[in-house]
Amino acid sequence: xxxxxxLSTQNxxxxxxxxxxxxxxxxxxxxxxxxxxxxxxxxxxxxxxRIEDTDIERSKSEYDKDILESLKWxxxxxxxxxxxxxxxxxxxxxxxxxxxxxxxxxxLADGNAYYCFCTEEDLEAQRQYQLSRGEAPKYxxxxxxxxxxxxxxNLINKKPCVIRxxxxxxxxxxxxxxxxxxxxxxSLSGDIVIAKNLRYPxxxxxxxxxxxxxxISHVIRGDDHIPNTPKQILxxxxxxxxxxxxxxxxxxxxxxxxxxxKRHGATAVSEYKKQGYLPEALVNFMVFLGWxxxxxxxxxxxxxLIKEFSLEKVQKAGAIFNTKRLDFLNGFYIRERSxxxxxxxxxxxxxxxxxxxxxxxxxxxxxxxxAKEILLRYKAIETxxxxxxxxxxxxxxxxxxxxxxxxxxxxxxxxxxxxKLDYDKxxxxxxxxxxxxxxxxxxxxxxxxxxxxxxxWSRENLETKILPEAERAGDRGKTLWPLRAxxxxxxxxxxxxxxxxxxxxEKVLKRLKEASEKF
RNA sequence: GCCGCCUUCGUCUAGUGGCUUAGGACGCAAGAUUCUCAUUCUUGUAACACCGGUUCGACUCCGGUAGGCGGCGCCA
Numbered sequence: 124x125x126x127x128x129x130l131s132t133q134n135x136x137x138x139x140x141x142x143x144x145x146x147x148x149x150x151x152x153x154x155x156x157x158x159x160x161x162x163x164x165x166x167x168x169x170x171x172x173r174i175e176d177t178d179i180e181r182s183k184s185e186y187d188k189d190i191l192e193s194l195k196w197x198x199x200x201x202x203x204x205x206x207x208x209x210x211x212x213x214x215x216x217x218x219x220x221x222x223x224x225x226x227x228x229x230x231l232a233d234g235n236a237y238y239c240f241c242t243e244e245d246l247e248a249q250r251q252y253q254l255s256r257g258e259a260p261k262y263x264x265x266x267x268x269x270x271x272x273x274x275x276x277n278l279i280n281k282k283p284c285v286i287r288x289x290x291x292x293x294x295x296x297x298x299x300x301x302x303x304x305x306x307x308x309x310s311l312s313g314d315i316v317i318a319k320n321l322r323y324p325x326x327x328x329x330x331x332x333x334x335x336x337x338x339i340s341h342v343i344r345g346d347d348h349i350p351n352t353p354k355q356i357l358x359x360x361x362x363x364x365x366x367x368x369x370x371x372x373x374x375x376x377x378x379x380x381x382x383x384x385k386r387h388g389a390t391a392v393s394e395y396k397k398q399g400y401l402p403e404a405l406v407n408f409m410v411f412l413g414w415x416x417x418x419x420x421x422x423x424x425x426x427x428l429i430k431e432f433s434l435e436k437v438q439k440a441g442a443i444f445n446t447k448r449l450d451f452l453n454g455f456y457i458r459e460r461s462x463x464x465x466x467x468x469x470x471x472x473x474x475x476x477x478x479x480x481x482x483x484x485x486x487x488x489x490x491x492x493x494a495k496e497i498l499l500r501y502k503a504i505e506t507x508x509x510x511x512x513x514x515x516x517x518x519x520x521x522x523x524x525x526x527x528x529x530x531x532x533x534x535x536x537x538x539x540x541x542x543k544l545d546y547d548k549x550x551x552x553x554x555x556x557x558x559x560x561x562x563x564x565x566x567x568x569x570x571x572x573x574x575x576x577x578x579x580w581s582r583e584n585l586e587t588k589i590l591p592e593a594e595r596a597g598d599r600g601k602t603l604w605p606l607r608a609x610x611x612x613x614x615x616x617x618x619x620x621x622x623x624x625x626x627x628x629e630k631v632l633k634r635l636k637e638a639s640e641k642f
Numbered sequence: 643g644c645c646g647c648c649u650u651c652g653u654c655u656a657g658u659g660g661c662u663u664a665g666g667a668c669g670c671a672a673g674a675u676u677c678u679c680a681u682u683c684u685u686g687u688a689a690c691a692c693c694g695g696u697u698c699g700a701c702u703c704c705g706g707u708a709g710g711c712g713g714c715g716c717c718a
Contacts, residue, residue, distance in 0.1 A: 143718050178717060259644040260714060285716050316716055326718045350713040415655055419666050445653050448668045525680040603677040615679035
């Protein structure tokens with residue numbers, strides 16, 4: 124057969140990620156997508172995205188959208204799909220019902236599947252009974268031997284039914300690229316439901332059909348699918364589909380070593396994006412959950428992963444999702460990225476915190492915000508003064524190395540945008556300084572700083588003027604701590620000179636005055 | 643209950659019979675730099691689940707035990 128010939132000579136690597144839009148793209152899913160993507164790219168193959176939306180009840184377009192956006196954000200782009208305005212859309216199973224119907228009919232016609240009219244209540248009762256007797260719950264096969272006439276009659280009477288696949292009660296074995304040789308005794312399994320009707324296939328069937336139709340060579344998925352695999356192999360055999368290779372990835376676990384889920388905290392990729400994690404950090408982190416190159420290198424970009432990744436080096440055991448390590452990696456990537464890039468990414472957090480707002484030319488302009496462009500001008504909401512992109516960049520430049528995630532930026536830098544700082548006067552105290560010492564120190568600072576001409580206002584100049592003075596006191600902290608505290612209102616912050624430079628002479632003097640007035 | 647998968651520092655892991663006083667990273671602790679925080683650097687901390695067997699030799703091979711997890715849907 125022509126079809127067989129084509130398949131047997133197919134040596135192109137083709138993989139797919141097949142999420143169902145019943146929830147946001149979560150960490151576990153995105154790692155499966157990532158591994159598929161890396162494997163495909165490394166082998167010059169194709170990575171396909173297939174949305175498994177056959178469950179009408181639970182599928183939501185909102186989730187569909189989230190999955191697409193999150194994958195795009197991570198840099199996992201699919202290679203193929205229906206044309207949507209010049210781009211590849213993902214495949215969606217709901218658009219492929221004709222295909223499934225064809226095969227369901229074939230299964231029925233060949234006697235590999237049959238209509239089952241058992242009620243859900245009966246089935247549930249049976250399941251409970253079997254469980255109580257310590258048996259594996261398994262369908263009895265009651266409807267398998269219904270006569271053609273009985274089936275016809277039930278169908279005409281619109282008696283509720285499903286379509287079951289006749290599970291061949293034999294031993295099924297297959298080789299898993301990660302787990303090795305696996306064998307299952309299918310006599311332990313009853314006949315499984317594969318469709319609710321001719322145009323409503325279930326995952327177990329639709330997946331097999333699509334993998335065949337899309338000429339998938341390797342099925343790479345979570346190892347929670349291992350028990351489904353022998354069933355799908357049997358369906359493939361019944362439909363005379365060629366075999367595919369399997370690679371079952373270990374799960375990502377929560378702190379308690381159970382499958383990562385919502386009760387372990389944030390699991391949605393979009394949630395991590397919102398918290399200010401960089402996609403490159405998330406990718407680098409996720410790929411090391413269950414894989415490593417066997418060398419001591421730990422930092423990998425997507426491109427270097429494509430070169431180095433290998434399925435054979437994937438771990439068999441599950442890995443706990445450990446945020447501490449993600450934070451470390453994220454901090455690393457924030458430090459790595461350019462100032463321009465980190466500033467651009469931080470601006471939404473300033474806006475969300477109500478520190479600044481973009482200055483638009485007209486009232487109609489705002490809708491365009493959030494698109495691609497970076498606006499150059501902003502207004503500080505509390506003080507009303509203009510803040511340029513350049514100023515924002517300066518702020519980011521002194522906080523970039525302190526960030527673990529971008530969302531921390533607003534809390535760290537709020538004092539740049541405030542009119543008046545609110546703090547207790549004890550904050551100004553360095554070690555055992557007395558109140559009068561603090562006051563003198565602050566007033567002294569005020570005097571030195573006021574003598575610096577506006578046009579000579581720079582960090583370097585502030586340092587050369589203030590540092591000698593601070594040295595004279597024997598303990599630099601006696602000068603520098605009150606200065607920094609007065610400017611920032613914080614226990615911990617960036618250095619006083621760099622903060623002062625950005626704040627400007629006027630504000631620095633004002634804050635020093637406000638500080639000394641506390642005594 | 644049945645079926646299956648898994649088991650090296652707290653966490654992610656290297657390790658494919660002698661190279662191993664089990665290596666790296668995160669975390670944690672201490673120190674250096676420093677007004678603070680962060681960065682950076684140095685040092686330290688800490689593991690082969692258990693019991694048998696094979697072998698001159700076992701983290702590595704085999705068997706068993708225990709524990710953990712997953713599946714057993716008209717979800718995917």
